[in-house]
Amino acid sequence: MKVDIIFRNADIIDGTGGPRRRGDVAITDDRITAVGDLSEMEGGREEDCSGLAVAPGFIDPHVHNDLAVFTHPDMASVVSQGVTTIINGNCGFSLAPLTAPDPLPQPLRMLFGINAPRFGSFGEYCDRLRAEPPAVNAGCLIGHGTLRVNEVADLERPADEGELRAMSRALDKALGQGGIGLSTGPFYAPARASSTHELTEMARVAQRHAKLYVTHMRDEGDRVVEALEETLEIGRTACCGVHISHHKCAGVANFGVSERTLAIINAAMKHQDVGLDTTPWTASSTILNSGRHRQAQRVIVAESEPFPEHAGRDLADVAREWGVNLDEAVERLLPATGIFFIMDEQDVQRILRFEHTMICSDGIAGGTHPHPRVWGTFPRVLGHYARDVGLFSLEEGVRRMTSLTADRFGLKERGRLRVGNFADIVVFDPATIHERATYDTPVRPAEGIVSVYVNGTAVWKDGQVSNSRPGHVLA
Structure with missing residues (x-):
């Protein structure tokens, strides 16, 4: 049997969290066709992976690259980390459906710039993404903040019943056109005045589509426990799965509070559908006037x-x-x-160590001096926190950025090295992988990422992008 590519003599880390094993991985077209001892099989191209790990491509559940998939389609900051799939539209802000006129309020302006493209429907956005695919697979949440900017006359108050109906109709349509969930960001001004009732009614729409309510909670500082309880209440009332974005406890007064928040989350998981992700950094990044x-x-x-x-x-x-x-x-x-340096290292490690925590970057491609998470998040977890600090095994680190995330967001046939799955693959050196991006020099590719394939096509190899754009629209 002849296949397109065989990765030979690799340490196979399959994404399940199970122990690595020595073997080969074969791909044909955009699929994984065999895993194991493939000595009887011939590849059109073969790569010797002795001393290297082969794993499923990493999945980043929280980025803000809704526009960057068009303006930076090679996604260099993403693929250089081994990431093959991204989820956009977070914190309540998606580029579609966006119909409001300029000037857009912050942080939409920061995310999408002046004269941002307008998409009257989410379907239009997906159509353009299929016509102009980026290097990576991309799914997108539908932002409540975006819908609010479109429909609510006065953002300083809760939506009235007419506005709420309009937002609900728009969300229902967008989810029907492929939005993979609802995102909210009551931390930010466009949605800060939204009531718990308003957020719950939007979550009911997501629940009807069997999609998640994903949230940058109302507070991550002094009132983080109160905000967490609101999020869980929304999920219970709407019978909707909730997902807490970039969980943190911000501010010196809240150092150590993660012990309490994680206990609350762990208890809630026994009775309702709850998930979370986090970033492996003690600094966050957002608009400068966030407070x-x-x-x-x-x-x-x-x-x-x-x-x-x-x-x-x-x-x-x-x-x-x-x-x-x-x-x-x-x-x-x-x-x-x-x-903003606002987190305690012990809280970061405690949240990372929590067995249900997924890894995210919260990254935005581009900019002259971004947070180093844009280029370094996933290698930092595998190099620093897994290998050097020993928070968990390398296999467990890979699980938290592959199968755990794919299952949470319903990304079918991704996240595992399994025959028949899409050939999203990263080859890396477990001994050397680490982030090179720093707060002083943040635009630097990671060390130890050897090659990255999206749907069977190389997008990163020999330290540079390939300029191929094989990404799929995920819905």
Whole structure:
């Protein structure tokens, strides 16, 4: 039997969390055709993977690349980490369906820029994505914040019943056209005034489609427990699965609170459908005027429209140079984004160690000085936290970024090295894999990622993108 490609003599890490085993993996066209001892099989091309691991391509459940799939279709920051599938539309903000006129409120403007393309329906967005595929597979949540901007006349109040019906109809249509779930972000201004009732009614629509309610909760700092309880209440009332995005406990006053939040989540899992993901960093990143600079021990200016020369500088240094306080410096720098050191390392490790936690980057491709998570998240987990710190085995680390995520979001035939599944594959060196992106030099590909294949086509090899665009639209 002849196949297209055989990866020979690999340590096979199949995505289930089970122990690695020595063997070969064969692919033909876009599918995995055999796994095991394939000494009797011939490949059109064969790669010797002695000393290397072959695993399912990593799945990032939380990114903001709705627009970047068109503007940065090679997805270099994504594929260089071994990621083959991304889920967009998070934190309540999706590029489709977007019908509101400019100027868009923040953070939509930050995410999608000035003169963002408009898609009257989610179906239109998917049609363009199929016509102009990126290097990776892409699914997309439907953002409640986007629907709010489209339908609610005054974002400073809860939606009235007419507006709620309009948002529900729009969500129902978008989910029917392939949206893989609902995302909310009551932390952010466009949705901050939304009531629990409003969010619950939107979750009911997601439940009718058997899709998840995915949320950047109302608070991740002083009121994180209250926000968590609201999220769980929404899930119970709507009979809908809930998923907590980038779980964290922000601010010095909340260091250690993850012991309580994880206990609440663990108890809730016994009675309702709950999931979560997190990032392996003690700093977060969002719009500069989010208020997080008051909780942070350090703030780096990531981007500033009026002062691009300050990207990468500490906010405190900019404020001192200008002779103003931090609040005034923030106002001068707007529109801007920042990197906020607001988490405790012990909380990060505790949340990572929790057996149900998936790995996400919360990344946005592009920018001159992004958070290092954009280029380094997945290698950091496997290199630093699995291999060096020993939080869990390498096999368990791979499970948390493959099968666990695929099952949670209903991504069929992905996330496992299994015959018949799509050939999303990463080849990496377990001994050397680590992130090279840092807070000072964030735009750097990881070490130890040898090659990456999406649907059987190489998208990263020999330290560079291939410029192939084999990604599928996932619905």
